[in-house]
Amino acid sequence: MQKIKTIIFDLGGVIINLYVEKTISAFAQLSGLSEKEVEKAYLSADVFKQYEKGLISDDEFRQSLRDNFNLKASDDEIDQAWNAMLGEIPNDRIESIKSLKQNYKCIVLSNTNAIHESAFHKILSNSFSYQHLNDLFHEVYFSHDLNQRKPDQEIYQNVLNLSQTEATEALFMDDGQANLDSASKLGIHTLHIPRNDGLMNLLKHKLSTI
Structure with missing residues (x-):
């Protein structure tokens, strides 16, 4: 009997490539x-x-x-610097998610914000036939909508409740170890994904061992 029924994906560094150093560099240039x-x-x-x-x-x-940075920048300049960390979404990840959806409930749980949400949906729609992550995943949960964020345990419990998922039947993947440690205390299975790398190979191995 299949033990894992729900797979919970982090977004940045797991689905969309994340380059925080590009945002740091952009704000350094804007601020001096x-x-x-x-x-x-x-x-x-x-x-x-x-x-x-x-x-x-x-x-x-x-x-x-x-x-904080003593900036004289416009809204657009700030948004461009803030969004600089958002990279590409590799096609093989989208294809893998489509395949996984046939056997698992697939959910996104991301610490994000309104400016980034708008930006990564533009990246998604420019690269694929999806206008929103809701078109690809069964359910999508963003921290700024829930007024909660990882690694606080309340957000994991809330998502379990909203998705009607038992902790022991869920596998959560994230590139941040603190987020995984917090989720595991609720009985959720966890998998560390090195930022921007190795998603499907690691996931297949993990699913075969649970």
């Missing part, structure tokens, strides 16, 4: 700060978590970046 200074602010500033939880608006987020 060093990349190390930008990276330190990116890792420590609470505004990024607030924005991922949908607790502040797009305009409030942009203004916070102007304040």
Whole structure:
């Protein structure tokens, strides 16, 4: 009997390639700060978590970046720098997801925000015949819609409830170990995906061992 019934995908670094260093470089160029200074602010500033939880608006987020980095940049310039981290979606991943959907409920659970959501849906629609991730996956959950974010356990429990999934019947894949550790405490099976690499080979091996 099939033990795993639901596969939960992270988005950045698992489905769409992610290059955070490109955003750090872009903001360094806009601000005149060093990349190390930008990276330190990116890792420590609470505004990024607030924005991922949908607790502040797009305009409030942009203004916070102007304040944090002493920027004189326009909204478009800020959005371009913020979206620079979003890369391509390899065709083989889309084909693999289509195949997996025949046997599993396939879900996206992503820490993201409104500006990035708009940008990666443009990447998706420009490359494939899908306008939205909802056209590809059975269910899609974004942190800024739920007002919760990984690795807080409440978001995993919420998604299990919303998708009517038992923890022991779910496999969650992410490129962040802290996110996996938190999910596993609820009894969810987990799989670490190195950023931008190895999704299907690792997934097939994991499914064969559960």
